[in-house]
Amino acid sequence: MTQTRHRIRRPRLTGAYIGLTALAIGVTATASTGISGRGQSAAGPVATTVESALAPCRIAGTMGVQMSEGMPTPPGYSRSTGEVRALNLMIDFPDAKGEGTALDRLAEFFPQTSDWFRTSSYGRLAYRAEAPIRTWLRMPMPFAAYGIERGSSYEPGYRQLVEHIAKAADAEVDFSRYDLINILVTPNAGPSALDTVLSVTFSGNGEAPMADGVPLSNTSFVYSRQDDGSGTYRETGYRVLPHENGHVFGLPDLYTSDGGNTVGHWDIMSEDWGANNDLMGWHKWKLGWLDSTQISCASKSGTSDHVLTPLAVEGGMKLAFVPLSESVGYAVEVRTRAGNDEAVCRPGVLVYKVDSDVDTGHGPVTVSDSSGASGGCTRRPNVHAELSDAPFRPGETFTDDKAGISISVVGELRDGSYQIRVTRP
């Protein structure tokens, strides 16, 4: 149930990353009573028509896949729209006493993380970060005694740690008020993130310890600092937290445990180091940040045209999807340097394959590179270079000969949108 990842980076910076999620079994709902921000729900004949036209594009999850790209996200994860309350607890240990103040640690992640979600969700996720305890919460045992290492499972170390956290905080915290929990560990506990990234999320874990009547089932742990001296940490070091919270909302890891890089910097679930980046349109749809009316489903045989507005800009048609089977399809979207996407060096039309049969950390998404082994267009630190020039430009065509699919970029329109043409059997 664990994955490690050896990042593709400059050799001295080689690290490993853990992405670990717990199965959702017998989940007790933890939904709070906050305002539900679900978009205007579909009602009436027009909405029904939109929904049924999209049905072939809503590829579903598969039994046996722990955490998939399928829709809908199974129950047990935190909701991802409306007001989401995040409890932040800063913890330290007798053998690793808090470095600086607990509020300094909090300030490494906020308000940046809340801002990141507001921008990425077009305002649909109102992330409320709270820290009712303003000081370090001291754990009763030394850090080493919990046996937490890269790839550690929930049992027994994390269960014990969560029990100790709940006990230490319970007098001052009502856990039932929150949708998710961020444990911001003092950076001097455990190895440097440059050597081993311990940061991890346990999501949808209905068998987690209880506090105030709710299981602490969606919990992200952030360790150390991803500060490689390249200068990006001060600006973008917080992004490990939106990545971990992505798991709390049900998103899988897009990097692969064997070091393969199938997505590059096109999604924060793939790369959360270096320059800021956004989520893919597929993830935004899955999270409820795009409406059904913003998805164009190319399920019928023949040729169809789709006009897409840049993903980073609010409003308009965002995603075309070409389903190949009940679990696989091509997603098409426009990526530009705007919003959270600051490292885009070749704006254009990104084409990627989504496969809901492939589990987290095994490559559920694969970006098609328009330019082959070009070396990419970016030299920014911690941005996978090869895929940085993946988008297709006007006049270029993606083809999948085996499936008989072609996706052409007809042109860029004056308002910045792109016209694409899909041909399928």
Ligand SMILES: [Zn+2]
């Ligand atoms: Zn992850």
